[in-house]
Amino acid sequence: MTRIEHLTESGLLERITPGLAQGSDVELGPGDDAAVVRLASPRLVITTDTLTEGHDFLLSATRPEWIGRKAAVQNLADVAAMGARPQAVVVSVSAPRETPAELLEGISRGLAERCAREGVSVVGGDLGAADSLSITVTAVGALPEGQAPVRRDGARPDQVLALGSPLIGRSAAGLALVLAGEGEALAGDRGTDGDDGDDGVRSPDVTPAALVAWHDAPDPEISLGWTACPGRARAMLDVSDGLARDGGRIARASGVVLDLDRAVLAADADALAPAADLLTEPADPWQWVLGGGEEHALLATFEEGEIPAGFRRIGLVRAPSPGEEPGVVLDGTVLADLGFDHFG
Amino acid sequence: MTRIEHLTESGLLERITPGLAQGSDVELGPGDDAAVVRLASPRLVITTDTLTEGHDFLLSATRPEWIGRKAAVQNLADVAAMGARPQAVVVSVSAPRETPAELLEGISRGLAERCAREGVSVVGGDLGAADSLSITVTAVGALPEGQAPVRRDGARPDQVLALGSPLIGRSAAGLALVLAGEGEALAGDRGTDGDDGDDGVRSPDVTPAALVAWHDAPDPEISLGWTACPGRARAMLDVSDGLARDGGRIARASGVVLDLDRAVLAADADALAPAADLLTEPADPWQWVLGGGEEHALLATFEEGEIPAGFRRIGLVRAPSPGEEPGVVLDGTVLADLGFDHFG
Numbered sequence: 001m002t003r004i005e006h007l008t009e010s011g012l013l014e015r016i017t018p019g020l021a022q023g024s025d026v027e028l029g030p031g032d033d034a035a036v037v038r039l040a041s042p043r044l045v046i047t048t049d050t051l052t053e054g055h056d057f058l059l060s061a062t063r064p065e066w067i068g069r070k071a072a073v074q075n076l077a078d079v080a081a082m083g084a085r086p087q088a089v090v091v092s093v094s095a096p097r098e099t100p101a102e103l104l105e106g107i108s109r110g111l112a113e114r115c116a117r118e119g120v121s122v123v124g125g126d127l128g129a130a131d132s133l134s135i136t137v138t139a140v141g142a143l144p145e146g147q148a149p150v151r152r153d154g155a156r157p158d159q160v161l162a163l164g165s166p167l168i169g170r171s172a173a174g175l176a177l178v179l180a181g182e183g184e185a186l187a188g189d190r191g192t193d194g195d196d197g198d199d200g201v202r203s204p205d206v207t208p209a210a211l212v213a214w215h216d217a218p219d220p221e222i223s224l225g226w227t228a229c230p231g232r233a234r235a236m237l238d239v240s241d242g243l244a245r246d247g248g249r250i251a252r253a254s255g256v257v258l259d260l261d262r263a264v265l266a267a268d269a270d271a272l273a274p275a276a277d278l279l280t281e282p283a284d285p286w287q288w289v290l291g292g293g294e295e296h297a298l299l300a301t302f303e304e305g306e307i308p309a310g311f312r313r314i315g316l317v318r319a320p321s322p323g324e325e326p327g328v329v330l331d332g333t334v335l336a337d338l339g340f341d342h343f344g
Numbered sequence: 345m346t347r348i349e350h351l352t353e354s355g356l357l358e359r360i361t362p363g364l365a366q367g368s369d370v371e372l373g374p375g376d377d378a379a380v381v382r383l384a385s386p387r388l389v390i391t392t393d394t395l396t397e398g399h400d401f402l403l404s405a406t407r408p409e410w411i412g413r414k415a416a417v418q419n420l421a422d423v424a425a426m427g428a429r430p431q432a433v434v435v436s437v438s439a440p441r442e443t444p445a446e447l448l449e450g451i452s453r454g455l456a457e458r459c460a461r462e463g464v465s466v467v468g469g470d471l472g473a474a475d476s477l478s479i480t481v482t483a484v485g486a487l488p489e490g491q492a493p494v495r496r497d498g499a500r501p502d503q504v505l506a507l508g509s510p511l512i513g514r515s516a517a518g519l520a521l522v523l524a525g526e527g528e529a530l531a532g533d534r535g536t537d538g539d540d541g542d543d544g545v546r547s548p549d550v551t552p553a554a555l556v557a558w559h560d561a562p563d564p565e566i567s568l569g570w571t572a573c574p575g576r577a578r579a580m581l582d583v584s585d586g587l588a589r590d591g592g593r594i595a596r597a598s599g600v601v602l603d604l605d606r607a608v609l610a611a612d613a614d615a616l617a618p619a620a621d622l623l624t625e626p627a628d629p630w631q632w633v634l635g636g637g638e639e640h641a642l643l644a645t646f647e648e649g650e651i652p653a654g655f656r657r658i659g660l661v662r663a664p665s666p667g668e669e670p671g672v673v674l675d676g677t678v679l680a681d682l683g684f685d686h687f688g
Contacts (some may be wrong), residue, residue: 027493028493028495031496032426032493032496032581033391033392033421033422033423033425033426033496033580033582034390034422034423034425034428034483035389035390035393036388036426036487036493037388037390038387039383039387039401041386042382042384043371043380043381043382043383043484044380044382044383044388044432045379045380046378046379046380046381046432046434046468046482047377047378047434047468048435048436048468048469048482049436049470049472050436050438050470050474050480052438052472052474052475054475054477055473055474055535055681056408076376077377078377079378080380081377081378082380083377084378088388088390090390090391090392090482091392091393092392092393092480092482094396094435094478117409122393123390124390124391125392126392126393126394128393128394128399128400129399129473130394130396130399130476130478131396131398131399132474132475133478134478135440136392136437136480138390138392138482139378140484142386143380149371149372149376149380150377151376152377210609216360237376237377237378238377294584316453321572337444
């Protein structure tokens with residue numbers, strides 16, 4: 001183990017940057033004052049997000065590679081949620097001087113591998129000293145000329161609400177397992193990626209190990225954002241803070257009500273019920289389904305009949321009734337009233 | 345005073361984002377998953393950097409607005425150092441829950457104002473919880489088609505070395521004053537921007553208050569990077585870690601020796617001597633001139649006779665003598681041997 005205080009900054013970067021493969025769109029990668037990337041169009045899409053130790057992850061309950069993957073996914077999903085293909089990221093890492101170099105190498109490897117899967121290059125970064133570890137990723141992509149960004153305010157009555165994931169709530173379920181003390185034991189096993197069912201559709205793995213892994217490094221199909229959604233999605237975001245809160249953002253921005261389909265989401269709750277049963281403190285899997293964040297699956301509205309493959313219908317868009325506020329409802333009850341959209 | 349723990353994230357953003365003016369190149373500003381900016385060309389230039397409380401600034405010895413300005417300058421300078429005009433930044437702020445909202449508003453205001461001076465928009469951001477305050481800015485710009493980025497490896501023998509600042513070492517001098525306990529008393533007064541001398545050239549203000557302010561919010565002429573340097577600068581970076589270390593980067597990347605002109609830089613040391621005399625611990629202003637970082641002035645090489653206005657000649661580029669390593673020398677002595685390029 002080599003602590004970073006015993007390496008020069010350039011010495012550490014020399015260990016990390018050779019692992020960062022650069023795409024053919026990268027004119028100038030890491031090592032100068034800034035990187036140069038040829039975007040697919042001049043219409044830049046840009047977003048940034050930070051993961052902080054003790055707040056967004058626990059070093060004791062995750063792996064360095066997963067921190068890197070999570071940092072990648074939460075940013076790439078934001079670009080995808082505009083309907084754009086991400087092309088590059090830059091990363092700023094702040095770390096205590098006694099941090100093992102291997103930890104930063106692992107984070108970097110996870111980041112770069114998850115990015116590479118989407119054809120995204122890690123083109124630059126910064127490394128500085130801090131009292132605790134944090135990772136800020138900025139992701140960029142481009143929108144083709146003539147293609148409008150998919151905003152949050154495009155939901156209209158009679159559209160359908162759809163989710164780009166076969167199961168929601170896994171991240172919250174995994175967190176509950178970690179907090180219950182199951183995390184450390186389980187973090188060593190990633191589990192399988194899922195089983196092929198009788199219908200040939202791969203169903204998500206809901207073993208405890210897989211749920212903890214999903215929490216540590218959620219892995220939704222973000223490429224749907226730029227492959228399936230341009231020209232079809234009317235409103236879109238990725239689920240960062242839970243169906244209720246993120247749905248509420250679409251609802252308020254668009255002035256509509258999102259009416260969730262209990263029968264559909266009950267299947268998600270049922271799938272997570274065995275995990276809830278493992279906990280000594282009783283847990284309601286509906287809380288995970290409706291309130292669980294850090295999924296980063298795409299949530300979008302489409303015209304009836306236009307839902308692309310990879311999305312499943314989970315509700316309807318309707319106009320607010322007289323006196324009703326825009327929001328998310330289930331069986332006629334506003335989810336905010338169930339405690340699902342508070343700041344926390 | 346309102347602590348941010350008593351505001352929702354959206355409530356806090358509602359206080360901040362109205363102050364962020366958006367340029368006409370911004371298609372979609374803050375508030376969605378990502379921002380959309382029409383770049384001047386598809387050749388994106390991108391860089392990122394973090395300021396962390398206790399490591400890069402002391403809340404007790406600076407002002408919120410200056411933290412924002414410094415975060416802006418250090419990133420805009422990196423884009424400028426490629427010869428590109430910056431167009432937009434995104435910012436990720438991590439802060440303890442008890443942080444006053446006014447502190448974050450001040451940082452945001454300083455960031456936005458400094459950006460606006462260069463025609464740069466703050467187009468998006470992220471706010472999260474952490475144990476200490478940190479600000480990560482990512483700056484983007486674009487290179488016109490056909491214009492090569494100005495890298496660090498283009499210095500060649502017989503070029504001249506030039507600095508885009510009338511005085512170097514102010515940031516280090518200001519830091520010395522702060523560390524000597526002069527900072528808190530002085531941080532209240534920004535000082536003047538400098539006096540017009542007899543020759544009509546504005547000479548830098550070297551009062552203690554001005555030096556502390558320069559340390560807290562260095563304000564070099566970064567626009568030289570995109571106005572004066574394209575097609576002329578052969579190698580360029582901004583001085584983040586001091587003339588010796590940053591010069592060494594150009595020297596090693598280019599395989600040359602940068603031979604500093606003592607007579608020129610002596611004027612800088614002389615200008616800072618009165619500040620050194622204020623300290624009870626003896627200080628050598630040459631240390632500030634050669635070793636002082638966080639200046640963010642542009643350091644570039646040009647062909648003889650091509651130094652643009654705003655730059656001044658501070659040395660020569662030459663080939664290494666037989667057996668000599670690339671590096672920075674003063675009066676024939678390698679600066680590394682004087683202790684000016686260690687990691688710290």
